[in-house]
Amino acid sequence: MKVSEIDNMAYESLLYDFYGGLLTEKQREVMELYHEENFSIVEIARELKVSKQAIYDNLRKSDKILREYEAKLGLMMSLLKTRELVESIERKIDELSKSPELPKEGELREGLLEIRDMISELGE
Numbered sequence: 299m300k301v302s303e304i305d306n307m308a309y310e311s312l313l314y315d316f317y318g319g320l321l322t323e324k325q326r327e328v329m330e331l332y333h334e335e336n337f338s339i340v341e342i343a344r345e346l347k348v349s350k351q352a353i354y355d356n357l358r359k360s361d362k363i364l365r366e367y368e369a370k371l372g373l374m375m376s377l378l379k380t381r382e383l384v385e386s387i388e389r390k391i392d393e394l395s396k397s398p399e400l401p402k403e404g405e406l407r408e409g410l411l412e413i414r415d416m417i418s419e420l421g422e
Contacts, residue, residue, distance in 0.1 A: 304378075313364040316374040320367060325360040332357060384417050391417075 304312070311333045318326055331337040331345065339357070343350045368374050395410040 310361055310364070312374060312378075313361070313368055316377075317364050317367045321360055321363065325356060325363075328353060328356045329360050384420060388414055388417055 314329045314333050318329060321329065328342060328346070331342045332339075337345065339350050339353045342353045346353070391410045391414045395407050395414070
């Protein structure tokens with residue numbers, strides 16, 4: 299998935315995954331139920347014995363905080379763009395290493411495959 303194709307809900311979930319540890323315990327609890335457990339606002343309100351409005355406000359405030367962290371730090375988008383670039387590089391290496399113009403055995407082919415393996419280690 300390209301960074302530009304991320305929908306709002308997925309973006310909010312990614313923000314939570316990336317910066318959620320910086321929220322208060324209560325904010326994390328609500329965000330966890332909403333984004334990770336896929337609870338509705340009504341279900342969360344029932345679970346935590348608070349009003350739907352309180353949950354809605356908590357989610358909006360938490361989302362705003364997470365977006366502010368991202369706006370200031372840009373770490374999540376940088377990581378996503380880096381992953382996208384790495385995937386493009388891997389595809390290009392695969393394409394080049396399968397080229398009929400390269401001999402089956404050789405330094406260039408081995409070098410390309412070695413680079414691909416190093417890139418794969420970045421994701422681990």
